Amino acid sequence: MSYKNYPMVSRVVFGRGSFNQLNEILAPKRLSSKAPFIFLVDDVFKGKSWLTSRIPLSYDDKLHYISAEEEPKTSQVDELVEQIILTHKERPSGIIGIGGGTILDLAKAVSIMLTNDGEAKDYQGWDLVKNPAIYHVGIPTISGTGAEVSRTTVLTGPEKKLGINSDYTPFDQVILDPELTKNVPxxxxxxxxxxxxxxxxxxxxxxxxxxxxxxxxxxxxxxxxxxxxxxxxxxxxxxxxxxxxxxxxxxxxxxxxxxxxxxxxxxxxxxxxxxxxxxxxxxxxxxxxxxxxxxxxxxxxxxxxxxxxxxxxxxxxxxxxxxxxxxxxxxxxxxxxxxxxxxxxxxxxxxxxxxxxxxx
Missing domain, CATH: 1.20.1090.10 (Dehydroquinate synthase-like - alpha domain)
Incomplete structure (x- = not known):
């Protein structure tokens, strides 16, 4: 009998206000001043400075506001990856997802597709990813989906709705700050x-x-x-x-x-x-x-x-x-x-x- 050797999230911070430690967590992971951190942030936080003012942007770092109105799509992952590749000279230092399951799944998928050829739909299934993803961080702002800890990123593709289930999918770092969930309807x-x-x-x-x-x-x-x-x-x-x-x-x-x-x-x-x-x-x-x-x-x-x-x-x-x-x-x-x-x-x-x- 062969037992599955599962990856876990290797680092996790838990606590109210722990979001404030994001800068010290990311700083050692920056590959160079030209290798940006890309922040994917739920657009409900647009104009909400209690959260956005604490995102540590420097050098060529980029913040993308993303609507979570619809479930994440493979085409959306491909568009984001293309945008990142065309905008930045160097591969990013990391992808940081700040939001609910939709945003966290997008962050996981984008980090995988930056190191694997083809389109996101080619990887919908079990253990199809060949190359490790780039460094990626998950910061949930709503609780329940388990996207912060799972080895899948659930995407709607042209033919099916199915996750990219792989050992490279889980986040390298998760920040669990319950304070971020305070305004959930x-x-x-x-x-x-x-x-x-x-x-x-x-x-x-x-x-x-x-x-x-x-x-x-x-x-x-x-x-x-x-x-x-x-x-x-x-x-x-x-x-x-x-x-x-x-x-x-x-x-x-x-x-x-x-x-x-x-x-x-x-x-x-x-x-x-x-x-x-x-x-x-x-x-x-x-x-x-x-x-x-x-x-x-x-x-x-x-x-x-x-x-x-x-x-x-x-x-x-x-x-x-x-x-x-x-x-x-x-x-x-x-x-x-x-x-x-x-x-x-x-x-x-x-x-x-x-x-x-x-x-x-």
Missing amino acids: KEQWFYTGMDCYIHCIESLNGTYLNAFSQTYGEKAYELCLDLFLNNNLPKEVAQDKLMMASWHGGMSIAYSQVGVAHAMSYGLSYLLGTKHGIGNCIVFDHLEEFYPEGVKIFKQMKDKHNIQLPQGLCADLGDREFDIMIDVALSLEPLWENAIGKNWQKTITREKLKELYLKM
Whole structure:
């Protein structure tokens, strides 16, 4: 039996205000005054000097504001890489992503594509990346996706929605500063937090489960219950805990996999552009037969926070559109194998998936 030798994030700083240490963390990594640091920053922070004034720009460093309105695309990665290559004489010293899962995934993908030939879509899959990425740093400003710790960068390509899953994907450095999550809107906080909760349910109920995944998954699950069902947590304590739930939830996937909700949510996202967190919630709401206990608790959390999920997303879709979503969902074989087992194809038929999508 051969065990997978997984890379971890090799350095991590945790603490309120730790974002202020960014300059001292980056300075030793600068290759030369002509090799810039490229900052990819969620455009919600445009004009928010409490964050942007603390980004340590010098020499030829460049800050790109990026909208997280849409899920990251392979074409967007290629455009950013081309822009960086055409603008700067030397390969960058590093890529720093500051934002939620969309921005962190873009930062990971750009750092890979600066050292690997071809287009980002050529690397969607498992272990296709040949050359190590350039130095890259992740700084989450919202908690839940686990993008700060995972070995994938999920991208929508011309043919599929699939991550660049590789040993070169994880960040070299992560800064976990819970203070950066202070202005997250309530709905966004809930959907992204539920991404973490759903990670835990899918990992803990999967056939790939082992003690490594279980210990991280159980901790993240326990934190999620506390965060989303307990009224009495002070705001700062809740921010700190959700950041750690996200980290542990991401780690629980390292040695296991996600499951039904993620596979089907990728289909929604590919066809309809549904954002990942809310997409997971819309799907998970209808998965009682796969995760009875998890869905029951999810509905309690939803009621507690007065969250109304969009209804009828698939009501007006034609057969061709259902086929596209079903193709995307079925292509994620490891997720189905984790959720159902090796013989998943016997129960997960196209008809079964269409019947589920019709409920959404």
